[in-house]
Amino acid sequence: MTLSEPYRLFFYLFGTMAFVGLNAAYLVWVERKGAARFQRRSGPTEVGPAGLLQPIADALKLLSKQVLVPPEADRTLFRLAPVLVMAPALMCLSTLPYSERLGARDLNLGLVLVFAFGSINVMAIMLGGWASRNKYAIISSARIVSQNVAYEIPMLLTVITLLMITGTMNLREIVEQQAGGFWNWNICKLTANPLMPVTFVIFFICMLAETNRAPFDMAEAESELVAGAFTEYGGMGFGVFFMAEYANILVGCSLATILFFGGWQSPIGVLPGHLWFLLKLYALIFTVVWVRWTFPRTQFYRLLNLSWKVLIPLSLVTLVLTSAMLKLF
Amino acid sequence: MQLETIKAPGSPTEGQETFVLNLGPQHPATHGVLRVKLTMDGEYITRAEPVCGYIHRMHEKMGENRTYAQFLPNTSRIDYLSAMHYTHAFVGVVERAVGIEVPPRAEYVRVITSELNRIASHLVWFGAFLLDLGGFTPLLYAFDDREKILDLLEGITGARLTYCYYRFGGLYNDVDEAFLTGTREFVTYMRPRLDMYRELVTGNVILRKRLEGIGPISAKTCRKYGATGPVIRGSGVAHDVRKVMPYSVYSDLDFDIPVFPECDCMARYLVRMEEMAQSLRLIEQALARLPAGPFVAAKVPRVIKLPPGDYYYAVEAARGRFAVRVVSDGKEIPYRVKLRTPSFANLTLFEEASRGMMLPDALALLGSLDLVIPDIDR
Numbered sequence: 001m002t003l004s005e006p007y008r009l010f011f012y013l014f015g016t017m018a019f020v021g022l023n024a025a026y027l028v029w030v031e032r033k034g035a036a037r038f039q040r041r042s043g044p045t046e047v048g049p050a051g052l053l054q055p056i057a058d059a060l061k062l063l064s065k066q067v068l069v070p071p072e073a074d075r076t077l078f079r080l081a082p083v084l085v086m087a088p089a090l091m092c093l094s095t096l097p098y099s100e101r102l103g104a105r106d107l108n109l110g111l112v113l114v115f116a117f118g119s120i121n122v123m124a125i126m127l128g129g130w131a132s133r134n135k136y137a138i139i140s141s142a143r144i145v146s147q148n149v150a151y152e153i154p155m156l157l158t159v160i161t162l163l164m165i166t167g168t169m170n171l172r173e174i175v176e177q178q179a180g181g182f183w184n185w186n187i188c189k190l191t192a193n194p195l196m197p198v199t200f201v202i203f204f205i206c207m208l209a210e211t212n213r214a215p216f217d218m219a220e221a222e223s224e225l226v227a228g229a230f231t232e233y234g235g236m237g238f239g240v241f242f243m244a245e246y247a248n249i250l251v252g253c254s255l256a257t258i259l260f261f262g263g264w265q266s267p268i269g270v271l272p273g274h275l276w277f278l279l280k281l282y283a284l285i286f287t288v289v290w291v292r293w294t295f296p297r298t299q300f301y302r303l304l305n306l307s308w309k310v311l312i313p314l315s316l317v318t319l320v321l322t323s324a325m326l327k328l329f
Numbered sequence: 330m331q332l333e334t335i336k337a338p339g340s341p342t343e344g345q346e347t348f349v350l351n352l353g354p355q356h357p358a359t360h361g362v363l364r365v366k367l368t369m370d371g372e373y374i375t376r377a378e379p380v381c382g383y384i385h386r387m388h389e390k391m392g393e394n395r396t397y398a399q400f401l402p403n404t405s406r407i408d409y410l411s412a413m414h415y416t417h418a419f420v421g422v423v424e425r426a427v428g429i430e431v432p433p434r435a436e437y438v439r440v441i442t443s444e445l446n447r448i449a450s451h452l453v454w455f456g457a458f459l460l461d462l463g464g465f466t467p468l469l470y471a472f473d474d475r476e477k478i479l480d481l482l483e484g485i486t487g488a489r490l491t492y493c494y495y496r497f498g499g500l501y502n503d504v505d506e507a508f509l510t511g512t513r514e515f516v517t518y519m520r521p522r523l524d525m526y527r528e529l530v531t532g533n534v535i536l537r538k539r540l541e542g543i544g545p546i547s548a549k550t551c552r553k554y555g556a557t558g559p560v561i562r563g564s565g566v567a568h569d570v571r572k573v574m575p576y577s578v579y580s581d582l583d584f585d586i587p588v589f590p591e592c593d594c595m596a597r598y599l600v601r602m603e604e605m606a607q608s609l610r611l612i613e614q615a616l617a618r619l620p621a622g623p624f625v626a627a628k629v630p631r632v633i634k635l636p637p638g639d640y641y642y643a644v645e646a647a648r649g650r651f652a653v654r655v656v657s658d659g660k661e662i663p664y665r666v667k668l669r670t671p672s673f674a675n676l677t678l679f680e681e682a683s684r685g686m687m688l689p690d691a692l693a694l695l696g697s698l699d700l701v702i703p704d705i706d707r
Contacts, residue, residue: 041469
């Protein structure tokens with residue numbers, strides 16, 4: 001089924017927004033419930049069955065609050081930052097293929113677009129912290145920038161490794177190449193790169209660092225920097241940052257699913273494709289939540305050392321190895 | 330005449346660009362209303378200046394205008410996490426001065442409850458410290474264990490936090506069978522839990538990297554500032570009031586003083602974790618030896634008057650040496666009550682120890698000192 005152009009546009013705009021909105025709200029619920037399970041308590045239970053209406057109640061509360069701009073702050077940037085942090089996540093999702101037939105836009109350079117928009121997110125958080133004129137926020141901003149610069153390099157190196165195998169930047173084609181059983185998924189293509197699982201782990205670690213998730217949550221390290229770049233934000237300003245964090249996790253995990261786990265491809269042949277996509281996506285998201293509630297935070301300089309001294313050399317090794325293997329076999 | 334300006338140690342040198350960062354009085358890492366004025370050079374601390382007094386309650390002055398019995402409940406509110414030890418010190422100073430013979434049953438129960446209180450206090454520290462390091466989950470596990478201790482102590486003292494269980498000459502009431510069996514069960518429950526923490530938390534590579542070699546405090550610095558408790562024992566000095574100035578029946582019981590010579594945050598962490606195991610040992614022994622008999626001395630004067638003089642009694646509280654010095658002029662009301670609290674001494678070394686450290690490491694150091702803010706200001 002192919003819709004005519006104006007309907008298609010409206011449908012996908014609405015669909016993407018709803019998907020992000022629902023996920024951002026309910027990933028908070030998943031995170032709280034998950035954390036509660038890890039910590040042997042029950043989490044939200046009061047609002048709705050099993051606390052299912054809690055995200056909506058939270059959103060209403062945040063919406064009812066006044067958006068305060070500190071008198072010293074840069075008003076324009078301060079208000080612009082939450083929008084800037086949310087918009088790229090939405091843009092990225094419009095290029096992702098969810099199943100054979102579901103996907104807003106097929107771009108030949110889809111992968112480049114995702115990474116291009118991904119880096120705007122960093123700038124937006126930095127601007128938010130900078131515009132707040134708060135010392136904690138500025139320290140946090142400086143951290144975010146150096147952290148993301150450090151982690152984008154190994155991430156892109158792993159992606160280049162993949163690109164050499166796939167030969168295309170079109171996300172749909174990347175998934176189509178992985179059809180026919182899980183041994184065709186990129187993570188199992190050991191003939192092209194025997195270190196493929198390592199490449200995935202590097203990608204996953206970089207994704208955690210890019211989305212500022214524990215154990216790399218330097219930006220919002222509450223026991224050090226209060227709330228980091230978001231210290232001065234209240235009401236929905238904070239709410240949008242909070243949602244954007246989950247939207248970015250969604251993008252990151254979707255990308256990992258597409259690049260490494262065959263996107264909508266079913267490993268055993270049962271169930272329709274989009275369900276498999278969601279299954280893989282949420283399994284990855286659960287891992288992200290799991291990691292956060294299990295590990296303590298690292299120090300900032302160790303984080304940078306990990307990137308420059310371990311991850312970048314390792315990803316270069318996989319890159320060289322892949323090119324050699326592709327040439328030889 | 331040219332006046333020479335005297336600079337405080339660690340103040341910025343010529344051409345160094347610094348800014349002042351206010352850590353507290355409201356900050357998630359200070360666990361109370363402690364304020365530390367940090368002079369920062371980027372993320373490095375050049376000078377940390379603790380500002381005390383935000384929760385000053387004049388406990389010492391209060392001691393000067395009420396009777397000994399009236400002041401006793403105050404002592405449990407100085408360090409709300411180790412109330413047993415604090416009341417023990419005040420009860421001890423009066424008993425020593427008046428010459429009250431405490432029956433052995435009361436002494437053994439004091440040891441049991443004190444050690445339970447020590448474990449509870451260390452569990453709070455364990456959770457809060459890991460929270461400072463960004464690990465949320467251990468806090469809930471620690472509080473789960475602590476809940477069991479609080480339930481036990483609530484049964485015999487009626488309070489969950491600010492106990493006033495020790496009285497001059499003995500105890501408020503006798504322990505019942507429920508407490509004794511409950512404590513026995515707790516000891517068998519807690520040992521595997523400690524093993525679990527050792528495996529899950531102490532062995533975690535991120536935690537080890539965050540604590541090992543971070544925040545070294547030499548034994549010399551500890552002595553200079555009068556640091557006691559796990560802080561000095563983490564610097565290789567086996568100073569524990571229970572061993573060096575034994576009180577109660579500690580000299581009859583068999584236990585070790587955990588000492589780690591590495592001086593870093595990990596050493597202080599390990600000291601406290603090991604102390605919990607030692608406390609369990611003490612409780613087990615005290616339970617086995619618990620004699621029958623009265624729980625309060627037969628002859629306790631109705632109105633307590635200390636003969637004129639100067640009296641001192643120190644106990645090993647969860648955070649270090651807590652001592653009460655009472656100067657009496659023979660009246661019903663003490664002339665002066667001096668409270669020597671461990672957290673205050675432990676905080677004073679923070680300025681020197683944190684110089685040149687990065688902010689997250691300095692906060693790990695602050696957490697490893699295990700400060701209770703009302704204990705600093707009293």
